[in-house]
Amino acid sequence: MTGTGPVAVATEADDRTADMVITELNRRDVPVIRFNPADIGHSLTVSAQFGTCPAIPAGQVRTPSRTAELAGIRSLYWRRPTWPAFEHLAPQDARFAAAHARHGLGGVLYALPHCLFVNHPLRNRGAEHKPLQLATAQRLGLTVPPTLVSNDLTDIRAFIHAHGEVIHKTLRWTPYQQGDTGLTSWTEPVTADTVDESVAVVPHLFQARVDKIADVRVVVAGTRLFAVRIDSDLLDWRRDYGALTYSVIDLPPQLEKALLAYLEHFGLASGSFDLALDRTGGFHWLELNPNGQWGWLEDETGLPLTVAFADLLMRGRS
Incomplete structure (x- = not known):
C-alpha cells in the first residue's frame, strides 16, 4: 500500500544517485525531505518524544526548507550520509559530541515507525562484514571461491601454495590519505614470496582467483533484479571505467532466488552484488555492497533503476 507521508533521504550534498531518485519522486509529486547528519546543529534539527504520546517517536525532523513529522515518514533512503566530526571542538568534546549525534539523531531515525528503510543503517552494518x-x-548455495581470512603467515603461504593464483582484497574500504592524495586499495594478485611477517598485524583476505571472462553487477530494489555484465581485461574493473563495456543479461532463476534470499536473511530492501562469470558460464559470488552505487549503470545501459528505487520508496512498508 502506498503511503502519503514524505520520503526522507539521508545523504551528503554531492550525491548524483540520490539526485536522480529525488527528481523522479518530485515528478510524481511525492514529498521529500533531504538532509545530511553532518548538518546537525547548523541546518538540521530533530525533536522526538517518547512515553508521552501515542506515536513512537512523536516529533519532527527539520531542515531550512522542510519539516517532517517523524511518525509520518513513509520511507528512509539511507544513501551516503556523513556524520559530523566537530573538528572545531577540543578532542574530548568532539568525541562526546560525535557520540551524541550518532546515538541521538541516529537513534531517533532508527526508531521510525511504519517506515521502509532502504536500508536500515544497523542492518547495513550487520551485512558489511565479508567473512559473514x-x-x-555458501549456506544459501551460492558458489564461493576458496577464501582465507588470516593473520598467520604460515597458513597464508600454505593457502597460496594450495591454490596457485591467489588475490588479496581489503576486508573493508577505508579512507586513506598520503599527504593531500587519497589512495584506494585494489584487488591485487599475491604470491607466497610477496607476503611477509607484516601480515600478522591484522587479518587479511586472500581468495583463489576465478578464471573469469567477465564481471557481473546485480542491483536489487525490493524484488526487482537488474544484472549487468561488465567486460574488460582488468582484475579489478574499478581501476578504469573507461576500459569497460556493459550489457544487460538475465540470471538463472535459481541464482535470482538465492540473491533475494540473501537480502532477506539480512533484512535488506536493496543491495548491489558483485559476481564473476567463468568460462563455463558459472557464476561465482564475490561480495555484497548493501549500499552500492548504481547511477552510472543506468547511464550506460538504460536500465530503469531510478524508477525502481522511486517505486520502492514511494510504496513504503506494506
Whole structure:
C-alpha cells in the first residue's frame, strides 16, 4: 500500500544517485525531505518524544526548507550520509559530541515507525562484514571461491601454495590519505614470496582467483533484479571505467532466488552484488555492497533503476 507521508533521504550534498531518485519522486509529486547528519546543529534539527504520546517517536525532523513529522515518514533512503566530526571542538568534546549525534539523531531515525528503510543503517552494518557474507552465501548455495581470512603467515603461504593464483582484497574500504592524495586499495594478485611477517598485524583476505571472462553487477530494489555484465581485461574493473563495456543479461532463476534470499536473511530492501562469470558460464559470488552505487549503470545501459528505487520508496512498508 502506498503511503502519503514524505520520503526522507539521508545523504551528503554531492550525491548524483540520490539526485536522480529525488527528481523522479518530485515528478510524481511525492514529498521529500533531504538532509545530511553532518548538518546537525547548523541546518538540521530533530525533536522526538517518547512515553508521552501515542506515536513512537512523536516529533519532527527539520531542515531550512522542510519539516517532517517523524511518525509520518513513509520511507528512509539511507544513501551516503556523513556524520559530523566537530573538528572545531577540543578532542574530548568532539568525541562526546560525535557520540551524541550518532546515538541521538541516529537513534531517533532508527526508531521510525511504519517506515521502509532502504536500508536500515544497523542492518547495513550487520551485512558489511565479508567473512559473514562469505559464510551466508555458501549456506544459501551460492558458489564461493576458496577464501582465507588470516593473520598467520604460515597458513597464508600454505593457502597460496594450495591454490596457485591467489588475490588479496581489503576486508573493508577505508579512507586513506598520503599527504593531500587519497589512495584506494585494489584487488591485487599475491604470491607466497610477496607476503611477509607484516601480515600478522591484522587479518587479511586472500581468495583463489576465478578464471573469469567477465564481471557481473546485480542491483536489487525490493524484488526487482537488474544484472549487468561488465567486460574488460582488468582484475579489478574499478581501476578504469573507461576500459569497460556493459550489457544487460538475465540470471538463472535459481541464482535470482538465492540473491533475494540473501537480502532477506539480512533484512535488506536493496543491495548491489558483485559476481564473476567463468568460462563455463558459472557464476561465482564475490561480495555484497548493501549500499552500492548504481547511477552510472543506468547511464550506460538504460536500465530503469531510478524508477525502481522511486517505486520502492514511494510504496513504503506494506
